Structures are given as structure tokens and as C-alpha cells.
Amino acid sequence: MKTTNETAVLFIEEIRILIRNHYGPLFWWPGDSPDEIAIGAILTQNTAWQNVEKALNNMKKKKLLSFPAILEYDTVILAEAIRPSGYFNQKAKKLKILAKKVCQNDGKTITDFLKGKSTAAARKQLIETWGIGPETADSILLYADNRRIFVVDAYTKRIFSRHGISAPDTDYETIREMVENAIPPDSSDYNEFHAGIVHLGKDFCHRKNPDCGTCPLGRLLRQSG
Ligand code: SF4
Known part of the structure; x- marks a missing residue:
């Protein structure tokens, strides 16, 4: 599925809110300093x-x-x-x-x-x-x-491509800029969004056999048909 930039922006924000509602604050990254x-x-x-x-x-x-x-x-x-x-x-x-x-x-x-x-x-x-x-x-x-920059990882690429936001081979900088255009420029939002994506990837969006039936983003797939 191909999305326009505008649709992608709304979609990324919707994903962020669904993930945040599911996990709540994650207070990443683990480390004392x-x-x-x-x-x-x-x-x-x-x-x-x-x-x-x-x-x-x-x-x-x-x-x-x-x-x-x-x-x-x-x-x-x-x-x-x-x-x-x-x-x-x-x-x-x-x-x-x-x-x-x-x-x-x-x-x-x-x-x-x-x-x-x-x-x-x-x-x-x-x-x-x-x-x-x-x-x-x-x-x-x-x-x-605490810089205002979004971290793209393999889970981000997998989840975005499975939801038609980007292609599997979309490059790092393009995805980073898409997210930074889509969500408010606040490092705590970027912090929590990346942490939530990592959790979602580990818990549901496995490389093989993603668990879309119980995933908090499952309804987005059902809506898009
Ligand atoms: S598990 Fe399914 S619904 Fe959840 S993020 Fe992956 S593709 Fe989307």
C-alpha cells in the first residue's frame, strides 16, 4: 500500500499514541549516567x-x-x-x-x-x-x-513497512525525517516512541509470524483491509 506524506504523518502519530496507550511511560534508556x-x-x-x-x-x-x-x-x-x-x-x-x-x-x-x-x-x-x-x-x-532526534532501528523499519508507511528498503534518514515531521519536536516524545517501538517489536512484531491478533496496532491493519 502506498501512502502520501500527509497520510504517513497522521498514521505515524496514530501509531505513537496507540503504543503509548498500551505501554504507558517506559522511561528509557536503562543506565545510571x-x-x-x-x-x-x-x-x-x-x-x-x-x-x-x-x-x-x-x-x-x-x-x-x-x-x-x-x-x-x-x-x-x-x-x-x-x-x-x-x-x-x-x-x-x-x-x-x-x-x-x-x-x-x-x-x-x-x-x-x-x-x-x-x-x-x-x-x-x-x-x-x-x-x-x-x-x-x-x-x-x-x-x-536529550537532543531532539529520533532513533530508527530494525523494528521501526519492519513495523513501518508492514503498515505501508515506508518500503522495506527505505533509508535511515528518510524514516527519521518522516517521524520528526510527524510528531512534536520534544525529545521525551522521541524517547518514548522509540522505546515503545522496541517493546512492540519484541512482544508482537516478530520477524516471522507477527502476532497481529493481539498487537495494539492490529486494528490499523484490519481498518486498512
Ligand atoms: S504485529 Fe502486526 S499489527 Fe503489530 S506492528 Fe506488527 S504488523 Fe502491525
Whole structure:
């Protein structure tokens, strides 16, 4: 089904409200500090959150959960601590590279690094960092620094394409802009909407055999025939 931009805008807002009504406030992202959120955004690449939690706990026990500590410690020790998150050698390298950027000019935290930069400039610098793509950069900006930016993930693409809002191969930036045009520019709305999409994807919109019969968005499919 092909929708016009205007219809898509209304549809995205309707989806957001249905998801919010179903789950209520989700208070994402889990993490005790902006640094823990930024580190978790890298560790969660290509793995389930339970594995990230184990890696973060190991980092906490070894007092590695800060950018100065990541920079100081040996990459092998860091990689061993984050082993549960998978791709641990690569992720250790990514954390080291980000830590080097964060700690330049006497910075210590991701907040120091982002301070004083426009969202566009901060995003560009994050995306230019090896191992950080748009989804990770936007997760850091939205959840660690309350920037007004929407995070697109695989669940967003799946749900939007199944509801005719976008095609399965619509690119990241197009979907992000569609959502940012559709819902009010408030980071708490973007925060909650992305969290709700992740929950909906896990609970109902499985890759195979989506559970449309009990899904809060099921009636939208029935309405469209
Ligand atoms: S499970 Fe069905 S109704 Fe729910 S989001 Fe996926 S496609 Fe839509």
C-alpha cells in the first residue's frame, strides 16, 4: 500500500499514541549516567540487551565504566570485560576510539564532548567516529544528551513497512525525517516512541509470524483491509 506524506504523518502519530496507550511511560534508556548510556549504545550493536547488561556489570566491577578509564586500561582487559556483548574485540576498539575523542581537551564525559555543539555538529562528529553509525549516534544524542532526534532501528523499519508507511528498503534518514515531521519536536516524545517501538517489536512484531491478533496496532491493519 502506498501512502502520501500527509497520510504517513497522521498514521505515524496514530501509531505513537496507540503504543503509548498500551505501554504507558517506559522511561528509557536503562543506565545510571549519560556515559553508561553512551557506552551501552555501542555495546548493544548486534546483540540483545541482556548481554549488554552483563558487559556493563563487568565494567562496573572493574571500574571501567568511564571514558578516562576506558582510555587508560589495556584493550585486552577491556575486551575481556565486555566479552558477553559479543564482537568484544571490535567493540573494545570502538570504545577506545570514542574515549580518545571524549578525553581530548581535558574532557571526561560524553556530556563534555557534546557540550556547546549543535545537534548537527555533534551528530557529524559521532558518525565520523569509527564504529558509530547513525543509529548509535542518534541513541547517544537522544538518550544521553536529550537532543531532539529520533532513533530508527530494525523494528521501526519492519513495523513501518508492514503498515505501508515506508518500503522495506527505505533509508535511515528518510524514516527519521518522516517521524520528526510527524510528531512534536520534544525529545521525551522521541524517547518514548522509540522505546515503545522496541517493546512492540519484541512482544508482537516478530520477524516471522507477527502476532497481529493481539498487537495494539492490529486494528490499523484490519481498518486498512
Ligand atoms: S504485529 Fe502486526 S499489527 Fe503489530 S506492528 Fe506488527 S504488523 Fe502491525
